[in-house]
Amino acid sequence: MTDNLPTAARDILAKLIAFDTTSRNSNLQLIAWVENYLSQHGVSSTRVVNADASKANLYATVGPNVAGGIILSGHSDVVPVDGQDWDSDPWTVTERNGLLHGRGTCDMKGFIALALAAVPLFKQGAKPVHLAFSYDEEVGCLGAPAMIAEMAAKLPKPALAIIGEPTMMKVVTGHKGITVHEVEVLGHEAHSSLPHIGLSANMVAVELMHDLADLARTLWEQGDPDSPFVPPHATLTIGTMAGGTAANILARRAHFVFDLRCPPGVDPEAILAPFKTKVAALNGEMKQAFPEAGVSIHQLSNAPPMTPTGSREAEAFVRRLTGDNGAAGVVSYAAEAGQFQQAGFATVICGPGSIEQAHQPNEYLAVEQFARGANFMERLAEALAR
Known part of the structure; x- marks a missing residue:
């Protein structure tokens, strides 16, 4: 793994955490920042807004617009910090003892930052990466369905979707x-x-x-x-x-x-x-x-829940990238993975960090997990280059 991607991802993570995208707030400032970042890399993106245009999903194709690509999806909203006892500013990434503290570092702006940092690598691929960032996941997975429907209708058929919820970079094939x-x-x-x-x-x-x-x-x-x-x-x-x-x-x-x-x-x-x-x-x-x-x-x-149905090839592909040889897991939290699966995409969950840290005061993502996530993105870019 080169030093460039982790360093770039740390810088992006700091930018993303600085946006207070608690679900009660608009996420448009974060979306605008991501749009500008992608534009600087020659990548166009599409907004899918809510009824009053106060929030937006965003999706973008990085690389050639052909079938067989990979969806990398994450939600932009976070849960409130109200009443929680934080030892540092929740809207600033603070490293202590190998842990990156901040609201959303684990759930799940760390994954989004890694995916964005890998855009220059994904641009070189023979198959595309489709980035998909949603709103209002934390209040019932409300935002993603409209974006998923549009992606299913307009994109050349992707091979699979990877939802980057925190799983310690283990492959998960089921959720409630x-x-x-x-x-x-x-x-x-x-x-x-x-x-x-x-x-x-x-x-x-x-x-x-x-x-x-x-x-x-x-x-x-x-x-x-x-x-x-x-x-x-x-x-x-x-x-x-x-x-x-x-x-x-x-x-x-x-x-x-x-x-x-x-x-x-x-x-x-x-x-x-x-x-x-x-x-x-x-x-x-x-x-x-x-x-x-x-x-x-x-x-x-x-x-809806996610089941292992139809995800065997997707699971095998992601395992090759992570080196995960254990039994596929399931998680009790709900996620947007079931919505992607319901739309016809082979879907798995895999992302850095532990769900046990999500929603907690002093939420954190371990630097080691962030590094594993960066390695995953580099391996994905290599796999898509062929």
Whole structure:
């Protein structure tokens, strides 16, 4: 491995980390920077924007526009640092004891930086590399589908897609799917000493959350002990909740958001069907008492799982580049890999760093992992040159 690629990648990583692309923010400054970088290397790129053009995916073909190329994909957004105790500025790459600290170094701007640093090498290939950078992965894999659909329609058929989520540069061929739902409850305000003339949205929300907690325990108990996933069962957690205005007022509004993560072959709709039936029944009862009251459930996102189906050749190709001879793994987190697979691309996950560091205060990517990622990019360029 030459020194040029790791050095260039470190410089690019510093630029990418400096953009606060927490999912609640726009990512357009980062996208503009990447567009300019690619343009300097003679590579044109295409934006696929969201409904109000405040965020964008970006894809680009590096090398000849022919079939048989490789997709390298990563998400540009990161999770919040709010309330976390960081020892250094999360928006500045800080090296300590062989670890590169910063929000997104591991998940997953490190992979994006390595892919961009390798652009000069990829340009020389006989087969192309298709870069694909998305938005809003961290809030339900919302951004990628529109980009994936456009790539599937417009690009010469790629051989495979590599999603660079952190796997310690091991090959992963399966991940869980995720559905995210929001439940909103509208009650009828009254003095808290007179609950018979009002309806507390909080009390209804608590009842429904209790049902979900019971469901989560049932899923735990019904887990397949032979499943390769850890944990082996579908998981359900409530991520956010809010409601009420004062201790002595029956709450007018309450809402909460939960996610359900299912292994391949487990139907989230079947799991949630009894809960949705109860929501519908409660909604009717509440409206009978107070027409403005009620409860509703809305699906915010639904990302499919990834399975090993159709990925054998892709797995073998990536193994040759990484030197990974172990058994293919699976991961319990959701990713955009299932969306690429659903669109017809042979797909694997492989990237530097450990998922255990993702979303943590003082998130880091080990320098050793960054170097392995750089070596992977150089080997990929060599493989595509032939």
